[in-house]
Structure formats: structure tokens, C-alpha cells
Amino acid sequence: MKALIVFGALLLSTPLYAAQLVLELGASTRTWQTEELLKHPDARMVQIAEDVSYKKPMSYRAVPLTSLLTGIQPDDHLQAVALDGFAAEMPAAPLLNKSGARAWLAIEDPAQPWPSLGEGKSSAGPFYLVWTDPQAGHISPEQWPYAVASIKRLSAVAERFPALLPAPNLAKDDPVNKGFALFQKNCLACHRLNGAGDAQFGPDLNVPFNPTEYFSGDFLKRYIRDPQGLRRWPQGKMPGFSAAVLPDSELDLLVVYLKHMAGRKQPLAP
Numbered sequence: 001m002k003a004l005i006v007f008g009a010l011l012l013s014t015p016l017y018a019a020q021l022v023l024e025l026g027a028s029t030r031t032w033q034t035e036e037l038l039k040h041p042d043a044r045m046v047q048i049a050e051d052v053s054y055k056k057p058m059s060y061r062a063v064p065l066t067s068l069l070t071g072i073q074p075d076d077h078l079q080a081v082a083l084d085g086f087a088a089e090m091p092a093a094p095l096l097n098k099s100g101a102r103a104w105l106a107i108e109d110p111a112q113p114w115p116s117l118g119e120g121k122s123s124a125g126p127f128y129l130v131w132t133d134p135q136a137g138h139i140s141p142e143q144w145p146y147a148v149a150s151i152k153r154l155s156a157v158a159e160r161f162p163a164l165l166p167a168p169n170l171a172k173d174d175p176v177n178k179g180f181a182l183f184q185k186n187c188l189a190c191h192r193l194n195g196a197g198d199a200q201f202g203p204d205l206n207v208p209f210n211p212t213e214y215f216s217g218d219f220l221k222r223y224i225r226d227p228q229g230l231r232r233w234p235q236g237k238m239p240g241f242s243a244a245v246l247p248d249s250e251l252d253l254l255v256v257y258l259k260h261m262a263g264r265k266q267p268l269a270p
Contacts, residue, residue: 019126022150025071034126037107042067046104046132052144053117053124060106060130065095068105072096077156080129080145085200088145088189089157094137101137106130122147141239142189157184161196163266166257179257182250186241193261195268202238210262212255221251
């Protein structure tokens with residue numbers, strides 16, 4: 001019995017580093033354990049003035065993402081996949097910044113766990129992509145993925161998912177194509193469209209119906225601004241996109257893309 005008590009005390013006093021982050025950056029794959037990242041030579045405490053997930057100032061031990069993205073170039077494309085199926089599509093260039101808006105991988109220390117994200121919810125750990133000075137880079141809330149399990153280098157969204165593409169005869173600077181770029185940045189982390197995308201989180205935005213087909217007037221824009229203001233339920237997870245994050249001009253372009261895609265539906269595979 002005494003041996004069991006001593007063993008139990010050891011378990012309680014020894015931090016457990018069970019979490020791991022997988023980086024698939026092309027030719028190489030690297031798995032980082034929590035303990036390794038907490039002791040990384042570039043790890044430091046960072047202060048986040050307006051944390052997207054916690055809605056308050058937060059402090060984290062974090063590693064600059066540039067220290068982990070070995071071999072990644074600014075024109076590469078990355079995807080951060082969370083434990084819940086959230087899949088943030090991100091161009092590499094902003095993640096490699098060393099000034100202005102800067103990306104950090106925050107690491108949750110099991111000995112000092114982060115607070116819950118809400119009643120009945122877990123924390124943002126074990127790994128959370130956060131930004132210092134995000135306003136300098138026009139960073140979207142979707143570029144703050146939490147509970148990150150892996151970061152992968154992939155080909156661009158348009159190459160992987162042609163079903164998302166607008167009509168090919170449109171000019172590159174057409175409002176629809178500008179809206180497509182905004183859709184990738186703000187929506188594709190949670191939603192698919194025409195069944196295309198890697199997200200396992202929210203509903204498809206074109207089949208069976210596109211939201212522009214059932215939201216009348218300005219209700220779709222109001223919903224994007226404040227989802228819980230139109231449909232309130234405890235399990236609602238969609239964040240609101242403020243004008244500071246998604247200006248009215250960009251919101252208009254996003255809706256233009258969705259309206260366009262309502263006429264380009266593709267049947268889902270059975």
C-alpha cells in the first residue's frame with residue numbers, strides 16, 4: 001500500500017507531456033512534444049493584448065513560428081489542422097514575418113493549464129497559433145487556430161479544390177475573384193463549398209443551398225457580423241467578423257462570391 005501511495009504521489013508531482021505537434025513541411029516530417037517546445041531555445045513569454053479566443057489579454061510561453069517552419073518559403077501554402085477538424089488555410093508569407101504582425105505557437109504547460117474557453121469546453125491548448133500586433137497584418141480570426149494538431153505544407157487551395165473556383169472567364173481582379181480570396185481566408189477553415197475543402201467543422205455553403213438563397217435582404221451580412229445575434233444556441237461556435245477584421249467593402253465581396261457560386265453548384269459524391 002505504501003508503495004502505491006508513493007507511486008501515486010510521483011504521478012501527481014510529475015508533469016505529463018502527452019501532447020504532440022506534427023509538422024509536415026514537404027520533404028521532412030517532425031513531431032514536437034510539449035516538453036521540447038517549452039524548452040525550445042527561442043521560446044519566450046509573449047503578451048497578447050486582444051486574444052481572439054479568450055476575448056481578453058493573455059500571456060503565453062510561445063515559440064516564433066519562423067523557428068519551426070524549416071525550409072518554408074513565402075510563396076508556400078500551409079494548413080493548420082485542429083483536433084476538432086478546423087482546418088485553417090494560410091499563405092506562408094505572413095507566418096514568416098519577423099516584424100509587424102508576427103505569428104507564435106503558444107504551448108500549454110500541463111503544470112500550468114490555460115483556462116477553459118467556456119462552460120463545458122476545454123482550453124485553447126495544447127498548441128495555439130497567436131499573433132502579436134495582428135492589426136499590422138490584417139489578420140483574420142480564422143488565422144488564430146487553437147487545439148492545433150498539425151501544420152502541413154500543401155499546394156494552393158485553387159489547385160487542390162477546383163470545385164471552389166469561380167467561372168474561368170472572369171478577370172483576375174473581378175469582384176468575384178477578390179471574394180474568393182476572402183472566402184479562403186475567412187470561411188474555408190470551418191466550411192466546405194460544393195463538397196470541396198478539408199474542414200470537418202461547419203456546413204457546406206453551397207449544397208444543398210447557398211446562404212444567399214435563404215437569407216433575404218441584409219440578413220446574411222448581419223449573420224456574418226454577429227451569428228448569435230440572429231441564431232442563438234449554446235453550441236454555436238461561429239465567431240462574429242467585426243468591421244475591423246472584415247470591412248464592409250470586403251464583406252460585400254465575400255457575398256458576391258457566394259452569390260456567384262450559387263450558380264455553380266456541383267453534386268456531392270454519394
